[in-house]
Amino acid sequence: MTAPAAADLFALDRAAQDLLFRAARTANTFTDEPVTDAQVAAIHDLIRYGPTAYNGQPLRVLLLRSPESRARLLPYVSSSNRAKTAGAPLVAVLAADVDFHERLPELYPHRPQARDWLADRAARAEQARFNATLQIGYLLVGVRAAGLAAGPMAGFDAAGVTREFFPDGRHEALLLMSVGHPGPDAWRERLPRLPTADVIHTL
Amino acid sequence: MTAPAAADLFALDRAAQDLLFRAARTANTFTDEPVTDAQVAAIHDLIRYGPTAYNGQPLRVLLLRSPESRARLLPYVSSSNRAKTAGAPLVAVLAADVDFHERLPELYPHRPQARDWLADRAARAEQARFNATLQIGYLLVGVRAAGLAAGPMAGFDAAGVTREFFPDGRHEALLLMSVGHPGPDAWRERLPRLPTADVIHTL
Numbered sequence: 001m002t003a004p005a006a007a008d009l010f011a012l013d014r015a016a017q018d019l020l021f022r023a024a025r026t027a028n029t030f031t032d033e034p035v036t037d038a039q040v041a042a043i044h045d046l047i048r049y050g051p052t053a054y055n056g057q058p059l060r061v062l063l064l065r066s067p068e069s070r071a072r073l074l075p076y077v078s079s080s081n082r083a084k085t086a087g088a089p090l091v092a093v094l095a096a097d098v099d100f101h102e103r104l105p106e107l108y109p110h111r112p113q114a115r116d117w118l119a120d121r122a123a124r125a126e127q128a129r130f131n132a133t134l135q136i137g138y139l140l141v142g143v144r145a146a147g148l149a150a151g152p153m154a155g156f157d158a159a160g161v162t163r164e165f166f167p168d169g170r171h172e173a174l175l176l177m178s179v180g181h182p183g184p185d186a187w188r189e190r191l192p193r194l195p196t197a198d199v200i201h202t203l
Numbered sequence: 204m205t206a207p208a209a210a211d212l213f214a215l216d217r218a219a220q221d222l223l224f225r226a227a228r229t230a231n232t233f234t235d236e237p238v239t240d241a242q243v244a245a246i247h248d249l250i251r252y253g254p255t256a257y258n259g260q261p262l263r264v265l266l267l268r269s270p271e272s273r274a275r276l277l278p279y280v281s282s283s284n285r286a287k288t289a290g291a292p293l294v295a296v297l298a299a300d301v302d303f304h305e306r307l308p309e310l311y312p313h314r315p316q317a318r319d320w321l322a323d324r325a326a327r328a329e330q331a332r333f334n335a336t337l338q339i340g341y342l343l344v345g346v347r348a349a350g351l352a353a354g355p356m357a358g359f360d361a362a363g364v365t366r367e368f369f370p371d372g373r374h375e376a377l378l379l380m381s382v383g384h385p386g387p388d389a390w391r392e393r394l395p396r397l398p399t400a401d402v403i404h405t406l
Contacts, residue, residue: 048402
């Protein structure tokens with residue numbers, strides 16, 4: 001894809017724009033090349049600077065590396081996602097920590113009473129989901145920044161995965177993400193995107 | 204901030220890593236320099252390639268450019284956010300289109316029946332919120348890629364803003380975002396981030 005003239009309006013150069021968005025694709029197949037713990041740590045070390053409300057950082061990431069853990073996941077994954085879940089070098093469960101507020105006195109030290117504003121669990125869970133989802137957006141960009149392909153998968157039984165992997169009752173699974181180097185026929189043709197005129201309006 | 208050695212694990216160069224995450228900050232004050240429609244369109248043209256479930260792209264963006272529209276927003280903004288909302292060169296209401304499924308036959312043409320899977324409004328609204336929030340994550344990165352500072356603001360009456368600006372009943376306001384060039388004293392010291400060991404676990 002050729003970058004449009006508008007690409008020159010960015011501080012980020014065109015190659016980086018393409019790496020993160022224009023040429024990046026959701027991979028459905030992967031090579032055997034592993035994704036190392038050092039890569040995952042580097043990605044997190046970068047994207048953790050993305051903003052969240054109260055600096056609460058509710059995203060938690062569970063890496064399923066052992067064959068046993070992967071086998072525990074598969075029954076909860078839709079049939080159309082099962083092959084790529086089994087075949088990816090790394091699969092992560094992305095979850096929100098509903099009790100993220102416990103860390104606020106440390107993370108938001110100039111207003112330690114913020115923890116008490118979030119005493120209501122239902123309101124807090126909504127905030128945890130929203131801000132962890134923002135962080136998943138940053139994470140996906142970070143995976144691509146590391147030269148890796150991300151395969152976000154929403155087709156799974158989130159309540160089942162939450163019960164299976166987070167028996168503590170304080171986490172909610174939000175999304176699965178496979179990560180690796182794209183394999184053969186990793187994607188179909190790019191699907192159409194909405195024109196800006198249908199998305200952005202001005203008052 | 205000095206980039207850690209892990210920065211070398213990325214395909215994206217260090218300057219770009221810093222631009223998007225490590226050196227980027229949430230701005231609380233802005234200069235008078237305007238944010239043009241061309242910049243906004245370029246940012247959207249880039250970040251619209253970020254993935255969403257069913258390629259549904261539920262994010263909608265309402266730019267409040269006129270003094271009248273800004274005045275309509277202010278009563279719904281928390282007192283701590285009012286000054287930066289009034290002073291930013293651009294304020295956007297970021298919303299989810301709950302009826303995004305109507306476009307699926309065009310956006311997800313290989314499975315046009317996806318529209319009918321989303322007939323239930325409550326389930327669809329949850330998907331709209333989740334995927335629009337992912338897109339807000341991409342958008343924030345895109346604003347920074349354009350060399351601009353983003354000021355996401357969750358401290359507002361979302362139900363009130365939804366009623367005020369989206370009387371059609373098909374949108375839900377999720378977040379406000381001010382955009383511009385950082386002004387004097389635009390931010391405080393960086394708040395602490397969670398160590399990777401507290402966020403990422405392996406099975």
